[in-house]
Amino acid sequence: MKPRRFDYVRPDSAEEAVAVLAEYGDAASVLAGGQSLMAMLNLRVAEPAVLVDIARLKELDYIRVANGKVEVGAAVTQNQLKDWPELGGRLPLLAAALPFVGHFQTRNRGTVCGSIAHADPSSEIPLVLAALGGEVVLRSQRGTRVLAAADFQRGVMTTARAPDELIVAARFPTQWTRGVAFREVARRHGDFAIIAVAACVEDRNTLRIGIGGVADRPAVQHAPISVAADAKDMFEKLAQELEGYDDLHASARLRRDLLRRVGPVVVEEALRCAA
Amino acid sequence: MRRVNKDERTRISFTLNGRAVSGEAESRMLLTDFLRHVIGATGTHVGCEHGVCGCCTVLIDGVAARSCLTLAVQAEGRAVTTVEGLAAPDGALNALQQAFQRHHALQCGFCTPGILMSFTDYLARNPHPTEDEIRDVLSGHLCRCTGYAGIVAAVRAVSAGNSKQPS
Numbered sequence: 001m002k003p004r005r006f007d008y009v010r011p012d013s014a015e016e017a018v019a020v021l022a023e024y025g026d027a028a029s030v031l032a033g034g035q036s037l038m039a040m041l042n043l044r045v046a047e048p049a050v051l052v053d054i055a056r057l058k059e060l061d062y063i064r065v066a067n068g069k070v071e072v073g074a075a076v077t078q079n080q081l082k083d084w085p086e087l088g089g090r091l092p093l094l095a096a097a098l099p100f101v102g103h104f105q106t107r108n109r110g111t112v113c114g115s116i117a118h119a120d121p122s123s124e125i126p127l128v129l130a131a132l133g134g135e136v137v138l139r140s141q142r143g144t145r146v147l148a149a150a151d152f153q154r155g156v157m158t159t160a161r162a163p164d165e166l167i168v169a170a171r172f173p174t175q176w177t178r179g180v181a182f183r184e185v186a187r188r189h190g191d192f193a194i195i196a197v198a199a200c201v202e203d204r205n206t207l208r209i210g211i212g213g214v215a216d217r218p219a220v221q222h223a224p225i226s227v228a229a230d231a232k233d234m235f236e237k238l239a240q241e242l243e244g245y246d247d248l249h250a251s252a253r254l255r256r257d258l259l260r261r262v263g264p265v266v267v268e269e270a271l272r273c274a275a
Numbered sequence: 276m277r278r279v280n281k282d283e284r285t286r287i288s289f290t291l292n293g294r295a296v297s298g299e300a301e302s303r304m305l306l307t308d309f310l311r312h313v314i315g316a317t318g319t320h321v322g323c324e325h326g327v328c329g330c331c332t333v334l335i336d337g338v339a340a341r342s343c344l345t346l347a348v349q350a351e352g353r354a355v356t357t358v359e360g361l362a363a364p365d366g367a368l369n370a371l372q373q374a375f376q377r378h379h380a381l382q383c384g385f386c387t388p389g390i391l392m393s394f395t396d397y398l399a400r401n402p403h404p405t406e407d408e409i410r411d412v413l414s415g416h417l418c419r420c421t422g423y424a425g426i427v428a429a430v431r432a433v434s435a436g437n438s439k440q441p442s
């Protein structure tokens with residue numbers, strides 16, 4: 001299908017972009033890579049009156065390291081970050097997860113921040129951001145605020161972004177460990193994950209576990225390393241707690257079952273990498 | 276600031292396979308439709324129109340992308356390459372196209388333009404991919420005819436013929 005009519009605006013700066021958002025608020029959608037939004041426009045699931053195209057904004061096209069965090073600007077594509085030479089050293093969990101994001105062709109255009117903005121509960125980048133305790137930087141004419149990933153993503157495709165705010169960057173805390181693992185189950189490689197599990201050994205005593213595709217947003221657990229001995233029990237409990245949901249791709253029951261099976265494998269793999 | 280109001284038709288220009296092209300379109304026109312219906316370059320195919328099948332893959336500034344997930348106005352000022360840009364001016368097929376022919380990498384050919392464009396980009400970045408890497412790139416395409424084996428064989432053949440050694 002074809003999109004409904006909309007006004008197209010391509011600002012020359014982030015300042016102009018937030019001015020447009022201040023003017024139109026709810027009626028506007030931000031277009032970056034368009035790998036989710038354009039499909040939604042074509043299917044007429046999204047019908048914004050105004051489209052604000054930020055893909056060409058040079059000032060948002062950067063990856064920089066500051067204060068122990070890797071900051072990724074809103075115009076950076078998923079493949080740009082995947083091919084960033086320092087990624088494996090600084091963010092091994094993200095390096096493990098990025099190959100699962102869509103396909104080569106969609107990562108060429110899809111942006112890191114766009115995936116965070118879209119907030120699909122099974123999506124990999126928001127999961128890693130949440131698991132690492134990252135942040136989202138929002139800018140509007142009212143100022144700039146920084147939200148923790150956990151406060152940003154509120155539910156299925158729902159975030160704390162106000163209609164006049166632009167996500168200008170995401171910040172991933174640098175990891176000091178090699179002990180990471182990421183796995184997901186999908187119908188076809190590159191499709192939406194039915195479930196995804198991320199684990200990273202934070203220090204000698206703690207493990208961080210992130211689960212996508214089971215709750216309405218990424219679920220994050222901090223667990224003592226000792227728990228790994230009975231990871232099975234932990235994932236059994238998590239499966240009960242998170243419940244899962246039914247959709248086109250899988251039933252809630254299948255999601256719980258996959259979590260029970262995949263979870264312990266991912267934890268074991270992360271511990272093995274750390275050793 | 277570039278602005279196109281919803282009821283307006285605007286002139287959109289970019290280079291297509293090295294030649295300047297331009298035409299009129301509404302803001303909502305997809306690049307696929309602009310190429311096919313405004314410019315008349317029908318080599319780029321349209322399957323699903325929501326990013327799943329990969330038929331519509333073109334290069335935008337050298338990078339493989341879904342043209343059904345791109346607005347024509349987003350291509351303004353860019354260099355777009357489509358399957359029409361692969362063969363030599365006299366019609367001689369390039370190495371990748373020849374390999375597709377030789378290895379039966381197409382039957383109906385509907386998916387082929389997109390797959391050729393994906394591997395044009397990918398092989399330029401990684402001239403000697405492993406079979407897994409080839410299949411990973413291919414996962415972004417759907418082919419209803421070939422079963423993919425011929426496509427993998429064709430890409431492998433081209434990579435074997437590439438002069439640079441694996442790094």
Ligand code: FES
Pocket residue numbers: 320321322323324325326327328329330331332341342343344
């Ligand atoms: S037509 Fe573009 S991906 Fe199917």
Ligand code: FES
Pocket residue numbers: 380381382383384385386387417418419420421
């Ligand atoms: S050759 Fe027919 S769809 Fe691929």
